[in-house]
Amino acid sequence: xxxxxxTIGPEALLMFAIGGLLIYLAIAKEYxxxxxxxxxxxxxxxxxxxxxxxxxxxxxxxLIEFGIDTELFPLFILIGIGAMMDFRPLLSQPMxxxxxxxxxxxxxxxxxxxTLVGFxxxxxxxxxVIGAIDGPTSIYVSSLLAPELLAxxxxxxxxxxxxxxxxxxPLMRLFTTRAERRIRMEYAPRPVxxxxxxxxxIVVTIGIGILVPPSAPLVATLMFGNLLxxxxxxxxxxxxxxxxxxxxxxxxxxxTVGSLMQADTFLQPTTLFILGLGLFxxxxxxxxxxxxxxxxCTASRGKVNPxxxxxxxxxxxxxxxxxxxxxxxxxxxxHVLMHAMGANTAGQLGSVIAGGVLLTxxxxxx
Numbered sequence: 001x002x003x004x005x006x007t008i009g010p011e012a013l014l015m016f017a018i019g020g021l022l023i024y025l026a027i028a029k030e031y032x033x034x035x036x037x038x039x040x041x042x043x044x045x046x047x048x049x050x051x052x053x054x055x056x057x058x059x060x061x062x063l064i065e066f067g068i069d070t071e072l073f074p075l076f077i078l079i080g081i082g083a084m085m086d087f088r089p090l091l092s093q094p095m096x097x098x099x100x101x102x103x104x105x106x107x108x109x110x111x112x113x114x115t116l117v118g119f120x121x122x123x124x125x126x127x128x129v130i131g132a133i134d135g136p137t138s139i140y141v142s143s144l145l146a147p148e149l150l151a152x153x154x155x156x157x158x159x160x161x162x163x164x165x166x167x168x169x170p171l172m173r174l175f176t177t178r179a180e181r182r183i184r185m186e187y188a189p190r191p192v193x194x195x196x197x198x199x200x201x202i203v204v205t206i207g208i209g210i211l212v213p214p215s216a217p218l219v220a221t222l223m224f225g226n227l228l229x230x231x232x233x234x235x236x237x238x239x240x241x242x243x244x245x246x247x248x249x250x251x252x253x254x255x256t257v258g259s260l261m262q263a264d265t266f267l268q269p270t271t272l273f274i275l276g277l278g279l280f281x282x283x284x285x286x287x288x289x290x291x292x293x294x295x296x297c298t299a300s301r302g303k304v305n306p307x308x309x310x311x312x313x314x315x316x317x318x319x320x321x322x323x324x325x326x327x328x329x330x331x332x333x334x335h336v337l338m339h340a341m342g343a344n345t346a347g348q349l350g351s352v353i354a355g356g357v358l359l360t361x362x363x364x365x366x
């Protein structure tokens with residue numbers, strides 16, 4: 001006989017507390033609320049005993065099958081991100097593509113470290129991509145390579161996204177001098193023809209799709225969203241992509257990822273390793289970008305502010321704005337935002353390419 005009030009064990013109570021903490025951080029601290037709030041509520045739903053929502057034909061089960069198992073939700077979100085991006089700062093100053101590449105080095109260093117501490121290649125690759133601070137890419141890669149780690153990886157990725165304003169500034173100050181942070185960068189961009197802006201997402205999709213085929217879904221959805229925006233002829237579609245599509249996908253993605261955070265799989269030592277390795281990847285990506293920014297500073301005879309390199313990760317547009325804030329902490333009249341956005345858009349593009357490279361490496365060596 002099934003009891004009217006099922007017994008709730010201490011593990012489930014702990015998961016309720018974790019879900020409540022995520023909701024608190026989203027509301028009280030405004031840490032990435034658009035994802036942490038639905039994830040936190042999803043944790044509560046996923047740990048309800050005997051809930052029909054978690055059974056076959058239940059809402060959460062169907063959403064997982066439709067949007068997670070098929071990888072559709074993260075790809076839909078990338079369409080929305082693409083529709084919000086402006087690649088003109090990058091196209092007018094192509095050297096920032098180097099900062100976007102440098103901002104992914106921590107991913108591959110973490111891949112090596114994770115394999116050394118005992119993770120198989122599929123799990124190591126899924127953990128390493130957290131360093132890009134790109135939630136959709138992290139979810140896409142882990143859902144293909146290590147679905148058993150999807151929940152802790154997704155929560156770690158979005159948690160560190162929310163902590164970008166806390167983690168990055170100390171690293172920026174530690175690895176730059178006050179004189180370097182005060183370097184002014186004149187923004188005199190070369191005009192970018194409209195044809196080039198429209199051709200960019202098409203050329204990138206074809207080029208990366210041929211060179212790194214596993215990146216095609218990630219790159220193509222990001223670039224398609226950008227093409228909708230830059231074409232200038234489908235304003236309603238661009239608006240829908242950046243608003244309704246992205247918002248609905250974010251709600252469903254958060255609820256489903258949260259529901260996967262169940263006590264028997266989440267409360268494991270592996271989760272702590274994922275948190276630690278993800279933080280290592282994030283910090284190393286930031287440091288690599290800054291150090292390469294210093295290289296460009298030296299090569300340009302002091303014309304590049306090394307802080308811009310910190311925006312080479314994928315936390316768009318948060319990281320670019322943060323670089324501006326740190327620069328203005330030293331000199332309120334110093335404006336490096338457009339340069340930082342050039343590096344930030346390069347980092348967003350670099351992260352989806354890095355995700356495809358990881359999938360390729362697993363296909364070769366896995």
